[in-house]
Amino acid sequence: MSEEKWRRVDGRAWNELRPIKIESGVLPNADGSAYIEMGRNKIIVAVYGPREMHPKHLAKPDMAVLRCRYHMSPFSTHPRRSPGPSRRDTEIGMVMRYALEPAIFLERFPRASIDVYAEVLQADGGTRCASITAAAVALVDAGIPMRDLVAACAAGKIEGHIILDLNDHEDKYGEADVPVAYMPRLNKVTLLQMDGVLSPDELRRCIELAIEGCQHIYELQREALKRKYEEVVEEVKGDE
Amino acid sequence: MSRLSIIPKLKRRKILDAIASGRRMDGRGLEEYREISVRRGVVEKAEGSAEARIGDTWVVAGVKIEIGEPFEDTPDEGILVCSADFAPVASPTFEPGPPDEASIELARVVDRGIRSSDALGLKDLCLIPGRKVYVVYIDLCILNHAGNLLDAASLAAVAALMEAKKPIYEVRDGKVYPTGEVEPLKLRRLPIAVSMAKIGDVIVLDPTFDEEEVMDTRITVTVDEEGNVCAVQKSGPQGLSVEEIWKAIEIAVNKAPKLREKLEAAL
Numbered sequence: 001m002s003e004e005k006w007r008r009v010d011g012r013a014w015n016e017l018r019p020i021k022i023e024s025g026v027l028p029n030a031d032g033s034a035y036i037e038m039g040r041n042k043i044i045v046a047v048y049g050p051r052e053m054h055p056k057h058l059a060k061p062d063m064a065v066l067r068c069r070y071h072m073s074p075f076s077t078h079p080r081r082s083p084g085p086s087r088r089d090t091e092i093g094m095v096m097r098y099a100l101e102p103a104i105f106l107e108r109f110p111r112a113s114i115d116v117y118a119e120v121l122q123a124d125g126g127t128r129c130a131s132i133t134a135a136a137v138a139l140v141d142a143g144i145p146m147r148d149l150v151a152a153c154a155a156g157k158i159e160g161h162i163i164l165d166l167n168d169h170e171d172k173y174g175e176a177d178v179p180v181a182y183m184p185r186l187n188k189v190t191l192l193q194m195d196g197v198l199s200p201d202e203l204r205r206c207i208e209l210a211i212e213g214c215q216h217i218y219e220l221q222r223e224a225l226k227r228k229y230e231e232v233v234e235e236v237k238g239d240e
Numbered sequence: 241m242s243r244l245s246i247i248p249k250l251k252r253r254k255i256l257d258a259i260a261s262g263r264r265m266d267g268r269g270l271e272e273y274r275e276i277s278v279r280r281g282v283v284e285k286a287e288g289s290a291e292a293r294i295g296d297t298w299v300v301a302g303v304k305i306e307i308g309e310p311f312e313d314t315p316d317e318g319i320l321v322c323s324a325d326f327a328p329v330a331s332p333t334f335e336p337g338p339p340d341e342a343s344i345e346l347a348r349v350v351d352r353g354i355r356s357s358d359a360l361g362l363k364d365l366c367l368i369p370g371r372k373v374y375v376v377y378i379d380l381c382i383l384n385h386a387g388n389l390l391d392a393a394s395l396a397a398v399a400a401l402m403e404a405k406k407p408i409y410e411v412r413d414g415k416v417y418p419t420g421e422v423e424p425l426k427l428r429r430l431p432i433a434v435s436m437a438k439i440g441d442v443i444v445l446d447p448t449f450d451e452e453e454v455m456d457t458r459i460t461v462t463v464d465e466e467g468n469v470c471a472v473q474k475s476g477p478q479g480l481s482v483e484e485i486w487k488a489i490e491i492a493v494n495k496a497p498k499l500r501e502k503l504e505a506a507l
Contacts, residue, residue, distance in 0.1 A: 079312060087339075087344045087347075087348060088348075090341050090344045091341065091344055091345050091348050093341070094341045094345060094475075095474075095475070097477075098457070098474070098475060098476055098477055101477040101478075102477065102478050102479045176356075178472070183479060186479065187481065187482075188478075188479025188480065188481060189474070189479055189480045189481070189482065189485060190474075190478075190479040190480075191474065192459070192472055192473075192474035192480065192485065193472055193473055193474065194469065194471060194472035194473075195352045195355070195356045195470075195471055196356050196470070197356055197357060197464070197468050197469070197470050198468060198469050199467070199468050199469070200467065200468075200469060200489050200490070200493055203469050203472070203489060204486060204489070207482065207485060208482070211482070
């Protein structure tokens with residue numbers, strides 16, 4: 001079977017992302033927010049801060065502390081999941097923080113905290129990557145100074161084929177999953193995980209493919225941010 | 241953390257200077273492990289146990305095997321549960337309390353290497369599909385934290401599994417009865433975790449506690465005996481270039497066989 005003819009469960013080509021929709025500034029109460037749909041994933045991210053750190057002893061004298069909470073709503077998966085934080089949620093919150101931290105000028109806000117809350121409303125594989133992508137947009141929406149955006153997507157392997165952006169089925173039944181987050185301007189990988197089995201060469205190809213995916217997602221993030229400000233301009237013009 | 245943050249900054253200078261000369265603070269080369277030792281059978285009441293030491297880092301792993309119900313989505317597979325306790329005996333930085341994110345990550349990355357390589361053959365650990373399966377618990381107890389807990393924990397976990405024996409059950413009329421006999425778990429793979437720290441522009445193997453305190457990021461690559469990668473975890477507040485990632489994969493694939501020898505030679 002040639003690479004061109006082979007099609008995935010959802011009909012995509014091996015190097016094709018799922019349809020992605022990103023909106024910024026969706027939550028009135030948050031300082032910054034974003035909503036992302038990546039295939040059937042639906043995730044909303046809120047950013048609060050920079051604000052005073054509570055509890056105070058966790059504050060750093062020379063920089064802000066970034067805190068990330070990743071949470072899946074009980075109805076986001078089948079079967080229902082318990083609403084409390086799982087060990088998986090804790091680990092994902094941590095790797096999200098590591099993925100976003102290098103992009104933020106934390107040193108501009110000593111003693112403050114910046115809190116990122118990702119709420120997964122529907123999960124269909126690749127939620128940590130979609131959460132990071134949305135969180136980067138939400139951080140910009142909050143007006144936090146950034147070195148770069150962070151875009152994220154996974155690559156992996158199923159039935160011997162290297163593929164981009166695994167859905168839930170491909171994640172479960174595939175041979176490997178490699179989530180990657182990437183800062184396109186600074187050319188740095190900020191999230192890298194893998195489970196499954198890959199030869200070193202396949203792993204390299206997965207990372208390269210995921211980075212290509214991230215570059216595409218980066219454009220969508222920029223468009224989402226621009227669109228928001230175009231809307232503001234329209235509103236102001238309308239008022240005049 | 242905040243009051244201590246000035247010390248790592250001073251330390252980082254010294255560590256970077258040492259690395260720049262090609263030798264680390266403890267005299268090691270950049271791609272050199274500390275002394276490694278693995279000993280099996282340290283706790284008789286466990287179904288399998290082992291301790292691993294890397295320099296002054298010391299981890300004990302115990303395996304307990306019980307019978308339980310399978311998960312709904314994997315009715316014909318046994319269950320692997322891996323957890324880690326950062327006991328306050330191991331470091332002035334550890335406090336009693338529920339597992340924090342570092343201990344959760346450690347357990348999950350050790351788990352990922354064993355699970356991805358299917359070292360246990362979870363399908364062989366099913367007694368009655370949908371009803372009774374073996375549950376293999378790996379509990380990691382950190383006794384001394386001198387850096388690179390992950391590689392030591394992974395060595396201890398796999399060594400404990402290598403000598404673990406599971407009770408044999410007889411399946412009769414949809415029920416399981418203990419026979420009183422035991423048999424080895426029979427591992428299919430020996431996954432080896434190899435961790436490196438990026439400090440400045442340099443990748444160093446097997447970071448010490450001080451090096452971890454000042455590192456930009458850590459990357460762990462777990463490798464099976466065929467040289468395939470079965471887990472990766474980047475963990476730390478800075479990014480990596482793709483060249484650094486390629487280098488880390490290469491170092492891990494080259495170093496893993498030497499660690500596996502230590503496992504196989506362990507008594």
